[in-house]
Amino acid sequence: MLTCAFAGQKKVLAAYEEAVKCGYSGARAGRLHTPHGVFDTPMFMPVGTQATVKAVSPRELKEMGAQIILSNTYHLYLRPGTELVAEAGGLHRFMDWDGGILTDSGGFQVFSLGPLRKITEEGAAFRSHIDGSTQFLSPEIAIKAQMNLGADIIMAFDECIPYPAEYQYAKLSTERTTRWAERSQKAHTRSGQALFAIVQGGMYQDLRRVSANDLVSLDFPGYGIGGLSVGEPKPVMYEMLEQTVPLLPENKPRYLMGVGTPDCLVEAVRYGIDMFDCVFPTRVARNGTAMTKSGRLVVKNAAYAKDFLPIDENCGCYACQNFSRAYIRHLLKADEIFGLRLTTIHNLYFLLDFTKKMRQAILEDRFLSFREEFLAQYCK
Ligand SMILES: Nc1nc2cc3nc(NCCc4ccc(C(=O)O)cc4)[nH]c3cc2c(=O)[nH]1
Ligand SMILES: [Zn+2]
Numbered sequence: 001m002l003t004c005a006f007a008g009q010k011k012v013l014a015a016y017e018e019a020v021k022c023g024y025s026g027a028r029a030g031r032l033h034t035p036h037g038v039f040d041t042p043m044f045m046p047v048g049t050q051a052t053v054k055a056v057s058p059r060e061l062k063e064m065g066a067q068i069i070l071s072n073t074y075h076l077y078l079r080p081g082t083e084l085v086a087e088a089g090g091l092h093r094f095m096d097w098d099g100g101i102l103t104d105s106g107g108f109q110v111f112s113l114g115p116l117r118k119i120t121e122e123g124a125a126f127r128s129h130i131d132g133s134t135q136f137l138s139p140e141i142a143i144k145a146q147m148n149l150g151a152d153i154i155m156a157f158d159e160c161i162p163y164p165a166e167y168q169y170a171k172l173s174t175e176r177t178t179r180w181a182e183r184s185q186k187a188h189t190r191s192g193q194a195l196f197a198i199v200q201g202g203m204y205q206d207l208r209r210v211s212a213n214d215l216v217s218l219d220f221p222g223y224g225i226g227g228l229s230v231g232e233p234k235p236v237m238y239e240m241l242e243q244t245v246p247l248l249p250e251n252k253p254r255y256l257m258g259v260g261t262p263d264c265l266v267e268a269v270r271y272g273i274d275m276f277d278c279v280f281p282t283r284v285a286r287n288g289t290a291m292t293k294s295g296r297l298v299v300k301n302a303a304y305a306k307d308f309l310p311i312d313e314n315c316g317c318y319a320c321q322n323f324s325r326a327y328i329r330h331l332l333k334a335d336e337i338f339g340l341r342l343t344t345i346h347n348l349y350f351l352l353d354f355t356k357k358m359r360q361a362i363l364e365d366r367f368l369s370f371r372e373e374f375l376a377q378y379c380k
Contacts, residue, residue: 025371026245026272029362032068032253034100034152035192036092039067041253041274042358044265044351045102047282050075051085051095054282055337055344058097064317064349065356068100068152070277073145074109078128078135082148090150102277103151105142105184107158107177107198107226108257119159121176139183147190155224156184158198163230170202178214185218196255198224203236205243212247222253225273229258237264241271248272262291262354263378266371269358276355281347286340288332291350295379297325299343304329317349318342 030041046053046061049072053061061069071091076082088094091101110117110124117126123138139157146154158177161170181197188195197215201208215223225244228237241256248254253274259265260278268276281291288300290311297311310320311328319328319342331339361370 025270025368027269027358027362027367028250028272028274029359030253030274032100032274034068034194036098036100036152037067039100040356040359042265042269042355042362043067043275044355045070045275045277046348046352047277047279048095048097049279050079051091053344053348054286055341056348058095060318060345061097061348062099064345065352066099066348068102068275069097070102070104071095071149071151072106072109073103073142073149074106074113074137076103076149077106077137077145078130082145086148086150090148092150100153101149101151102153102255102275103146103149103155104257104277105146105155105157105198106137107142107155108160110137111160111162121179123157124159139180140187143184143187143195147188147193150190151193153194153196153222154188156181156195156197156220158200158226160230161200161202161227163203163227163232165202167202167204167207170200170204170207174200174202174207174211178211178218181215181220182218185220194221196220196222196224196253198226198257199244199248200227201240201244202227203232203240205239208240208243209247212244216248220252222255223248224255224257226257228256229260229264229278234264234267238267238271241268241273245272261380262293262351263375263380265351265354266358266374269362270367270371281351282344285343285347288329288339288343290343291347293374294377299325299328300332301329311343311346312350315346315349316353317346319346319349 032039045068046066048069085094110126113129125136128135142157157180159173161173177200197220199211201211255275256268256273259276260280290297290299292312304325307325328342361367
């Protein structure tokens with residue numbers, strides 16, 4: 001059993017108390033220390049882009065077992081502004097969430113949401129997707145914004161390299177992201193807040209290794225793995241994980257950004273990933289799709305008009321304990337907001353419960369058989 005005590009390093013609160021290795025896989029069950037609590041990993045972080053996890057309340061999030069939620073600096077910087085959130089007492093107070101919060105730095109949204117962007121050594125100029133105004137983010141601005149928001153874990157400002165990308169572009173961008181990580185580190189002066197770096201490298205094994213080694217030598221308390229889940233085939237994502245994760249310190253958290261579905265989670269946990277976030281469960285819920293251990297169930301389909309069973313008879317969520325597929329389908333067809341709330345509650349509960357089940361399997365040293373059984377019945 002491998003346990004890693006976390007040496008008291010500067011500005012570190014995302015301490016990794018214990019990582020338990022299981023089998024020949026890199027799967028591990030750990031505990032993450034933050035100012036807002038000690039949390040179990042593997043963990044899924046519901047996405048609350050604009051300081052709310054769409055359609056559910058903080059109380060419901062707590063009831064379903066959410067530990068850390070994610071918010072986006074890009075969005076909150078544009079609206080309502082991070083100084084306003086700081087004046088409100090910070091993001092926890094503003095949204096009445098006393099669990100953990102992680103903020104993404106904007107390094108993805110700038111490149112995916114902001115049209116007409118221009119990247120220089122200094123940072124990224126872009127047009128706001130809200131009002132078209134010209135905006136600019138740099139490592140220093142992104143870190144200041146995240147210190148204003150007051151999340152427990154913040155992310156370095158990076159460039160999420162598009163897919164596909166030429167080797168030379170990926171190389172230069174990755175080197176710049178490492179320089180930006182160093183600038184992020186220097187700009188980060190808020191104690192009681194952990195700054196994670198983000199590994200890039202595109203889909204190139206050698207660039208992934210260089211990025212990981214360079215960032216590890218800068219000594220961060222945790223590491224995001226970025227530039228994945230950007231349209232690449234899943235086997236390529238797993239190959240990049242295989243190249244990257246072993247180079248990251250065993251006693252520090254690894255966070256795979258933007259991932260999302262249980263088949264990807266169970267594979268990534270096998271490679272040693274601890275933390276996940278994705279808009280998928282909440283976004284597809286609003287389109288009337290429920291996540292189950294056998295795959296997706298489109299509750300809105302006519303087939304469920306007279307189906308008086310719950311979405312999943314073995315699910316402990318509020319939706320499955322009290323309502324039928326027929327009722328939820330009726331609400332969705334009638335554009336009733338409660339319908340979206342029920343599918344969202346179910347999907348988040350499903351993923352949160354799935355990570356709990358993975359943790360239990362790791363602790364009982366049966367993760368590999370758990371993975372086999374799950375993948376055998378799950379249709380992607
Ligand atoms: N700072 C930073 N943040 C990131 C966020 C990401 N999110 C993803 N993927 C999300 C993909 C994604 C997008 C939308 C939906 C849906 O609507 O269902 C699902 C998945 N990849 C990502 C990469 C990065 C990155 O390198 N750097
Ligand atoms: Zn359910």
